[in-house]
Amino acid sequence: MTPCCRQLAALCALSLRELYRRKDVWVVFTLGLLILAPLAAIKPYGIGGGSRHLFEIAQLLIWISAAVIAISVAGRQFPPEFEHRTIYPLLAKPVSRTTLLAGKFLGAWVASVSATGCFYLAYGLFAGAKMGIWFPAVFCQAFALHVGFLTLVTALSLLGSFCFTPTANLTVCGVVVGGMFAIGQRLPEMTAGQPAVIRALAKLIYVAAPHVEFFDLRRRVVHEWGPVGWQVVAAVLLYAVVYSGACLLLAGWIFRRRKC
Amino acid sequence: MDAAISIDQVTKRFGAVQAVSDVSLTVRSGEIMGFLGTNGAGKTTTIKMLLGFFAPDAGRVRIFGADPVNAAARSRIGFMPETAYYYRYLNLRELLRFYGGLCGLSAASIRARTEQLIPQVGLADAGDRLLAHYSKGMLQRAGIAQALLHDPDLLILDEPLTGLDPLARIQFRDLILALRDQGKTIFFSSHELSEAELICDRVAILKQGRLVWLGSCGDIAGDGGQNLERIFLNLLAPGTPEAPP
Amino acid sequence: MRATLQISAAALTLVGALALGQMLPRVFGDRLPQTAGTSLLDQVLGEARMMISDGMILKADEYYHGGMRVTDCTRAEAHAASSLDLPGSASAHVHEDEDEARPESPPRDLWNWVNTRIHVAEHRHMDGDQAKELIPWYWAAVRLEPRNVQAYLLCASVINHDLGNPSEAIRILEEGIRNNPAVAELEIDAGCIQLNRLRNTRAAQACFESAYAKWAQDRDAHGHADGDLKMRILFYLCHLARQRDDTPALDRYFAEAQALGIRSGSFTAIQKMAEH
Ligand SMILES: Nc1ncnc2c1ncn2[C@@H]1O[C@H](COP(=O)(O)OP(=O)(O)O)[C@@H](O)[C@H]1O
Ligand SMILES: [Mg+2]
Numbered sequence: 001m002t003p004c005c006r007q008l009a010a011l012c013a014l015s016l017r018e019l020y021r022r023k024d025v026w027v028v029f030t031l032g033l034l035i036l037a038p039l040a041a042i043k044p045y046g047i048g049g050g051s052r053h054l055f056e057i058a059q060l061l062i063w064i065s066a067a068v069i070a071i072s073v074a075g076r077q078f079p080p081e082f083e084h085r086t087i088y089p090l091l092a093k094p095v096s097r098t099t100l101l102a103g104k105f106l107g108a109w110v111a112s113v114s115a116t117g118c119f120y121l122a123y124g125l126f127a128g129a130k131m132g133i134w135f136p137a138v139f140c141q142a143f144a145l146h147v148g149f150l151t152l153v154t155a156l157s158l159l160g161s162f163c164f165t166p167t168a169n170l171t172v173c174g175v176v177v178g179g180m181f182a183i184g185q186r187l188p189e190m191t192a193g194q195p196a197v198i199r200a201l202a203k204l205i206y207v208a209a210p211h212v213e214f215f216d217l218r219r220r221v222v223h224e225w226g227p228v229g230w231q232v233v234a235a236v237l238l239y240a241v242v243y244s245g246a247c248l249l250l251a252g253w254i255f256r257r258r259k260c
Numbered sequence: 261m262d263a264a265i266s267i268d269q270v271t272k273r274f275g276a277v278q279a280v281s282d283v284s285l286t287v288r289s290g291e292i293m294g295f296l297g298t299n300g301a302g303k304t305t306t307i308k309m310l311l312g313f314f315a316p317d318a319g320r321v322r323i324f325g326a327d328p329v330n331a332a333a334r335s336r337i338g339f340m341p342e343t344a345y346y347y348r349y350l351n352l353r354e355l356l357r358f359y360g361g362l363c364g365l366s367a368a369s370i371r372a373r374t375e376q377l378i379p380q381v382g383l384a385d386a387g388d389r390l391l392a393h394y395s396k397g398m399l400q401r402a403g404i405a406q407a408l409l410h411d412p413d414l415l416i417l418d419e420p421l422t423g424l425d426p427l428a429r430i431q432f433r434d435l436i437l438a439l440r441d442q443g444k445t446i447f448f449s450s451h452e453l454s455e456a457e458l459i460c461d462r463v464a465i466l467k468q469g470r471l472v473w474l475g476s477c478g479d480i481a482g483d484g485g486q487n488l489e490r491i492f493l494n495l496l497a498p499g500t501p502e503a504p505p
Numbered sequence: 506m507r508a509t510l511q512i513s514a515a516a517l518t519l520v521g522a523l524a525l526g527q528m529l530p531r532v533f534g535d536r537l538p539q540t541a542g543t544s545l546l547d548q549v550l551g552e553a554r555m556m557i558s559d560g561m562i563l564k565a566d567e568y569y570h571g572g573m574r575v576t577d578c579t580r581a582e583a584h585a586a587s588s589l590d591l592p593g594s595a596s597a598h599v600h601e602d603e604d605e606a607r608p609e610s611p612p613r614d615l616w617n618w619v620n621t622r623i624h625v626a627e628h629r630h631m632d633g634d635q636a637k638e639l640i641p642w643y644w645a646a647v648r649l650e651p652r653n654v655q656a657y658l659l660c661a662s663v664i665n666h667d668l669g670n671p672s673e674a675i676r677i678l679e680e681g682i683r684n685n686p687a688v689a690e691l692e693i694d695a696g697c698i699q700l701n702r703l704r705n706t707r708a709a710q711a712c713f714e715s716a717y718a719k720w721a722q723d724r725d726a727h728g729h730a731d732g733d734l735k736m737r738i739l740f741y742l743c744h745l746a747r748q749r750d751d752t753p754a755l756d757r758y759f760a761e762a763q764a765l766g767i768r769s770g771s772f773t774a775i776q777k778m779a780e781h
Contacts, residue, residue: 001366003363004364006366009361010357010358010359010361013358022349026511029515030515033518034522036522037522037525037526038526040526041523041526044645045644045676046673047668047673049634049637050637050639050640050641053638053641053642085345086345088308088311088313088339089339089346089406091311092311092334092337092339092416093334094331094332094333094334094335094362094363094410095331095362096330096331099331145623185616185620207616211619211620213620213624216623219573220625223625225625229622235619236619236623239619259314260308260314
C-alpha cells in the first residue's frame with residue numbers, strides 16, 4: 001500500500017469506528033424493526049398476503065434514516081475536529097489537506113453506504129422471503145442509485161460543514177434534500193404562472209440544486225414496475241459523481257484557505 | 261550543522277492583534293530549545309506557522325530547509341499540541357494506529373512502535389482504555405506518544421509540561437534528554453522556567469510577539485550568577501525597556 | 506466481550522420485536538376491533554383524524570393504480586402525448602394498461618429527461634387477488650377514524666368483488682354499522698352483498714328495511730334528505746318484493762318512488778318492475 005492509501009484507509013477507519021461506536025445506526029435499525037415487526041404480524045381483517053404497505057414503509061424508513069445518517073455523519077467530520085482541537089495533531093501529520101478532505105469524505109461515504117447496505121440487505125431478505133423473488137434487477141438498481149444519493153448528500157453536507165454551524169448545516173441539508181424530493185421534479189410547472197423574477201429564481205434552483213429525486217426508485221421497487229434502463233442509471237450516477245465532485249472541490253478550496 | 265528550524269523575519273497579525281512581529285530564530289539540528297514567554301506572547305502562533313497551519317504575513321519559515329506547508333516536509337516533525345484532546349471514542353492503541361496510518365506507516369511498524377511507546381510514556385496499563393476516561397495528565401502522555409510515533413527528527417511541543425505530575429515531569433525530562441542523545445532536535449514552548457533551565461541548550465524569550473532574548477543556558481550561569489527566572493522578570497516585568505536580542 | 510454483548514442485544518431486540526408483533530393481534534383479538542368514541546387519538550388529532558384517514562383511502566387508490574395517483578398520470582401521460590403532437594392530446598389519459606415501449610419523446614430539458622425515465626409515469630390496474638394489497642390501508646383508515654364510512658364501503662367492496670370473500674365483507678360492513686349507526690349506505694351495500702352474492706334474501710330484506718328506516722330518521726332529524734339514496738333503497742325493496750310476489754308492497758314502493766320526483770335509471774327500473 002502506498003502511504004497515501006494508508007492515510008485514506010486510516011481516515012476511513014476512523015469515521016467508521018465513530019459511526020458504529022456512537023450506536024446511532026443500531027438505534028435506527030432497532031427502531032425500524034420495532035415499527036415493522038408488529039406491522040408485519042397484523043393481518044388486517046384476517047386477510048393476509050398484503051405486503052406492499054410494509055415494503056413502502058420499510059423503504060421510507062430506509063430513505064429517511066439513510067439521509068439522516070449521511071447528512072449527520074458527513075456534517076460531523078470536520079466541526080468536532082475544530083471544536084475539540086483534534087485538527088492540530090491531524091494537520092501536523094505529513095498529510096495534505098486535500099488527502100485529509102478526501103479521506104474524511106471517503107470515511108463518511110463508506111460509513112453511510114455500509115449502514116444503508118445493511119438496511120437494504122435486511123429489506124432484500126425480508127422482501128425475498130415474502131415474495132419469493134430474491135434481489136430483482138430493479139432492487140439492485142435502487143441500491144445503486146441510493147449509493148449515488150449518499151455520495152451526493154455526503155459531499156453536500158461536507159461542504160455545508162465548512163460554511164455553516166453544525167446545526168445550521170443539518171437544517172440546510174435537510175431542507176434542500178426534503179424540498180427537492182417534494183418539488184424538484186415539478187418546480188418549472190409549479191411556478192409557470194408566477195412573475196418573471198420568481199420564474200427565473202425557480203429556474204436557477206431547478207438547474208443548480210441537487211436533484212435527489214433522480215435516485216428514488218421506491219415506487220418501482222414497491223409496486224413491481226420493471227427496471228430502468230441501465231444507461232439511465234449510469235447517467236444518474238454520473239450526475240451524482242459530477243455534483244459531488246463540484247461540492248468537494250469547493251470544500252477543498254475553502255479548507256485549504258482556512259487558517260487553523 | 262544545518263538548521264532544523266529557521267524562522268526568518270516572520271510577522272503574523274490577526275486583525276488588530278499583532279501576534280508575531282519580525283521574529284528571526286534558528287534552531288540547530290540536535291539541540292533543545294526552550295521557547296518562553298507570557299500568555300499571549302505569540303508562542304503558539306509561531307509554532308502553528310512552523311507546522312504550516314498557515315503562512316506568515318511576511319518572512320518565511322523552513323523546516324530542514326523545506327516549507328512546512330508541504331505535507332512531505334512535515335514527515336520529519338513530531339508535534340504535541342497545547343491542549344491535549346484526542347478522539348474520545350478511541351483507546352490509545354487505536355489512536356496511535358490512526359495517526360500511524362496518517363504518517364503512512366505500515367501496520368506492522370505501527371504495532372511495533374505502539375508497543376514500544378505506550379510503556380515509555382507510562383501508560384502501560386491504560387492502552388486499551390477509551391481516551392474519554394483519561395485524565396489530563398494521561399492525555400498529555402498520549403500526546404507525547406503520538407508525537408514520537410513516526411520517529412521524527414524534530415519535536416515541536418507546545419506547553420508539554422502543563423498538567424503533568426512531578427513524577428511525569430522527571431520522566432519527561434529524561435525522555436527529552438534521551439531523545440537529544442539520539443540526535444533529535446527539540447523545540448518546546450513553556451512557562452516553566454526552572455524546568456526549561458534544566459534541560460534546554462538554548463532559550464528564546466518572546467514578549468508581545470517580539471523576540472526579546474536569545475541565549476544559551478551556559479551563558480546564564482556565567483552571566484554573574486543570574487538565573488533564567490531573573491532574566492525573565494527583568495525582561496517581562498511591566499515598564500522595563502525591551503532588550504535587544 | 507463488547508461485541509458479544511452488542512450482538513446478543515441486537516438478537517434480543519429482534520426476538521422482542523417479533524414477539525411484540527405476534528403478541529399484539531392476540532392481545533387485541535385477531536381483528537383488533539374498532540369502536541367510535543372520544544379516544545386518545547381523537548384528543549390528539551382532532552379534525553385531522555378524518556383527513557389522515559381519507560389520505561389512507563387515497564393511498565389505497567394509489568396502490569390500485571400501481572403506486573400512481575391517477576391525477577399525476579393524467580398529467581404525465583398527457584404530456585407525453587402532447588410532445589408527440591397527437592390530436593386530442595388533452596384527453597390522452599386512457600384508463601387501461603399501457604405499453605412500456607412508448608415512442609421516445611424529445612426531452613424538454615435534461616433533468617426532465619432523467620425524471621421521466623426514472624419515475625413511473627403511467628398507471629395500471631390491480632387485478633384479482635392482488636387487491637389484498639389495498640386492505641391494510643382501508644383497515645388503517647377505519648382504525649384511525651371509525652366514522653370514515655367511505656373506507657368501510659370501499660374495503661367491503663374490494664373484499665367482496667376482487668377477493669371474492671362476501672362474508673368477510675359483510676362482517677366489515679357490520680363493524681361500520683356499529684360505529685355509524687345512523688348511516689344508511691353501509692346497510693345498502695350489506696344488503697346488496699346478501700342479495701347478490703350470498704343469495705340470502707331474508708337478510709337482504711332486513712338490511713334494506715333498516716336502511717329505509719334510517720333514511721326516514723335522517724330526514725326527520727335534518728328536515729331534508731337524499732332522494733337518490735332513497736331511490737336506491739326503494740329499488741332493492743321493489744326487487745325483493747317482486748321476488749316474493751308481494752304486489753301491494755311493490756305498488757307502495759313505486760308510489761314512494763314517484764313521489765321523490767327523480768327520473769333516474771333506478772326509477773325507470775322500479776317503474777318496469779311495478780308495471781310487470
Ligand atoms: N486565530 C486567532 N485569531 C485572532 N487572534 C489570535 C488567534 N490566534 C492567536 N491570536 C492572538 O494572538 C496572540 C498570541 O497568541 P498565542 O500565540 O496563542 O500566545 P501564546 O504565547 O500564549 O501561545 C494573542 O493575543 C491571541 O489572542
Ligand atoms: Mg500558547
